[in-house]
Structures are given as structure tokens and as C-alpha cells.
Amino acid sequence: MTNEVVQATTNAANAVACAAQAAGAKLADSVSKHAAEGREALKQATSWLTENGLDLAVNVLSAVLILLIGGLLVKGIVAAVRKSLSKAKRVDELLRTFICSVVSKTCWAILFVIALGRLGVDVGPLVASLGVTGVVLGFAFKESLGSLASGLMIALNHPFRVGDYIIAGGVEGSVIELNMMATVLATADNKKITVPNASVWGSAITNFSALGKRRVDTVVGVAYGTDLTKAVEVAREALKNVPGVLADPEPAVAVGSLGESAVTINVRPWATCADYWAVFSGAQQAVKEAFERAGITIPFPQIDVHMAK
Numbered sequence: 001m002t003n004e005v006v007q008a009t010t011n012a013a014n015a016v017a018c019a020a021q022a023a024g025a026k027l028a029d030s031v032s033k034h035a036a037e038g039r040e041a042l043k044q045a046t047s048w049l050t051e052n053g054l055d056l057a058v059n060v061l062s063a064v065l066i067l068l069i070g071g072l073l074v075k076g077i078v079a080a081v082r083k084s085l086s087k088a089k090r091v092d093e094l095l096r097t098f099i100c101s102v103v104s105k106t107c108w109a110i111l112f113v114i115a116l117g118r119l120g121v122d123v124g125p126l127v128a129s130l131g132v133t134g135v136v137l138g139f140a141f142k143e144s145l146g147s148l149a150s151g152l153m154i155a156l157n158h159p160f161r162v163g164d165y166i167i168a169g170g171v172e173g174s175v176i177e178l179n180m181m182a183t184v185l186a187t188a189d190n191k192k193i194t195v196p197n198a199s200v201w202g203s204a205i206t207n208f209s210a211l212g213k214r215r216v217d218t219v220v221g222v223a224y225g226t227d228l229t230k231a232v233e234v235a236r237e238a239l240k241n242v243p244g245v246l247a248d249p250e251p252a253v254a255v256g257s258l259g260e261s262a263v264t265i266n267v268r269p270w271a272t273c274a275d276y277w278a279v280f281s282g283a284q285q286a287v288k289e290a291f292e293r294a295g296i297t298i299p300f301p302q303i304d305v306h307m308a309k
Contacts, residue, residue, distance in 0.1 A: 063115040070111040078104050098155060098180050150201035151180035164209040165273065169199035209273045213246065216269050216280045220287055221262030223297040228255055228263060231296050235267050238290035242282040244275035261302045 078100050086096065160166045165174050166185070171193050173185030183200050185193045208214060222231050236253045239245050251269035258264075267287055271279035291298055 059119050063118045066115045066118060067111060074104060074107040077107060146198040147181050147196045150197035153201050154197060159205045160207045164207055167206040169195040169203050171195050213270055214273055214276050216271055216283055218267045218284050219256060220265050220267055221259060221298060222265060223299045224263060226296055231265060234290050234294045234296060235265060235287050238286040239269050239283060242279060242286045244271050244279040246270040262299050
């Protein structure tokens with residue numbers, strides 16, 4: 001029994017030794033094979049560098065010089081374009097910035113294509129793939145491109161400028177910022193509203209500041225027994241004491257309509273855009289006080305009821 005155990009142990013030890021020897025031989029062959037492949041790759045790389053290294057160095061240096069010198073040329077071209085556009089009266093800062101940005105990016109794209117070509121890169125497939133990518137991105141960002149196109153139309157047509165008070169895209173306020181994608185407005189109660197240019201250009205635009213002057217429209221009612229000629233004259237004289245009322249154009253004061261309980265008089269002075277609200281409130285106060293001094297009654301809404309006998 002003991003001899004059988006000893007024999008089994010010996011056989012197992014021999015099997016393990018044989019397996020280890022086989023694994024060691026296999027590992028040695030693998031290492032030797034990879035070492036040979038590495039030496040061959042190094043030999044090929046060394047041979048390639050020996051044959052083409054100088055050309056590669058020249059091409060890399062040429063590409064770097066193209067980018068450096070081209071960058072200086074791009075700056076000069078953009079500066080020349082900006083200077084030229086600044087002399088044009090219809091080209092504002094927004095349009096100048098957009099055109100200069102397009103020129104700069106286009107020139108840089110051309111520079112990169114030239115540099116890649118100098119390095120031996122086939123730029124044909126790259127340009128084709130960029131074209132396909134551009135089409136895909138155009139569909140994906142259709143709304144943004146619409147706002148960009150609208151921003152370009154705003155920059156070309158100048159319906160308003162920064163500082164103007166407008167109604168556009170259903171929003172009313174002062175323009176505080178204008179870019180190619182959106183128009184930023186500040187409302188009278190100091191809210192900041194950003195409106196996409198597609199909405200602005202796609203709707204009617206009312207610019208209250210473009211012409212420099214605004215007419216202030218207000219209506220005052222007087223009793224039916226009032227001397228209308230006197231009331232009109234009193235109102236016209238009252239406007240002369242309101243700060244901000246312009247003498248040219250001359251304020252218009254005239255009988256407006258025969259209302260249910262009063263005769264309405266249209267009081268329409270003119271003011272600069274900056275003084276509009278001051279004149280609006282000042283004119284109403286001045287006319288009311290002048291009517292009170294002259295004994296002219298401003299009636300409350302009323303209904304006369306006649307009882308049949």
C-alpha cells in the first residue's frame with residue numbers, strides 16, 4: 001500500500017514537472033517571437049525614419065510655418081475688412097463683427113486644409129465628410145439657423161438699435177443687447193427678456209425711438225355746457241408750461257367727439273422719446289389744473305333719467 005502511494009506521488013510530481021516544462025517552453029517561444037517582431041518593427045521604423053525622416057521634419061516645419069505666418073495674415077485681413085466696413089454708413093457694429101468673424105473662420109479653415117495637405121493628409125474625404133456633417137447639423141439646428149439668418153437681416157436693415165424702445169415678437173421694452181441669435185430687451189418694470197431673432201424678424205416691429213420725436217395722445221372730457229373754444233385755448237396755453245413739450249411740431253388741441261356724458265378734447269403735444277412719459281403725465285396734470293382755474297368742469301360719467309308723467 002505504501003509503495004502504491006509513493007508511486008502515485010512520484011507520477012504526479014513527474015506530470016507537474018512535465019507541464020511546467022511545457023509551459024516554460026511555450027512562454028519562451030512566445031517571448032522570443034514577440035522579441036523578434038519588436039526587433040523587426042524597430043528595424044522597419046528606423047529604416048523609415050532614415051529614408052523619410054528629413055522629409056517628415058521639413059513637412060512638419062512647413063505646416064507650422066504656414067499656420068504661424070497665415071495667422072498673421074488672417075489678422076491683417078480681418079483688420080483691413082473691419083476698417084473698410086467701418087467707413088460704410090449702413091454697416092453697424094453687429095454686422096461688422098459678424099462679417100469679420102466669418103472672414104476669420106474661413107481663412108483659418110483654409111489654412112488648416114493647406115497645412116494638412118502639406119503633411120501628406122488626403123483632405124478630399126475630410127472636406128466631403130464636413131459637407132455631409134454640415135447638412136446634418138443644418139437640419140438639427142434649423143431653428144438656430146433661422147435666428148442667425150434673421151439676425152443677419154436685422155443687421156442689414158437696421159429696424160432698431162441698442163437703446164431704442166420697441167415692440168417686437170410680442171415683447172415691449174428698451175433694446176439693451178443685440179447679437180446674431182437674439183435681441184435682449186429691458187421692460188419698463190426692469191425685466192430682462194431675450195427674444196430669438198427669428199421671432200423678432202418674423203413679426204411687425206414698432207420702433208418708438210427711430211424718428212426722435214413722439215406725439216403724446218391724451219383725451220380730456222368737458223361738460224356739454226362748456227364754451228369749447230375757450231376750453232381748447234385754455235388747454236393749449238396750459239401745454240406751454242409743461243417741461244419737455246416741443247414747440248415744433250406745435251401741440252394739437254381740438255374737439256374730439258361727443259361722448260355720452262362729456263365732450264372730449266384731444267390734447268396732443270410732442271416730446272422727445274426720452275421725455276415722453278414725463279410729458280404724458282405733466283400734460284394731463286397741467287390741463288386739469290388749468291380747467292379748474294378757468295371754471296371748466298370735467299364731468300364724471302353720468303346718465304340723465306327723465307320720468308314720464
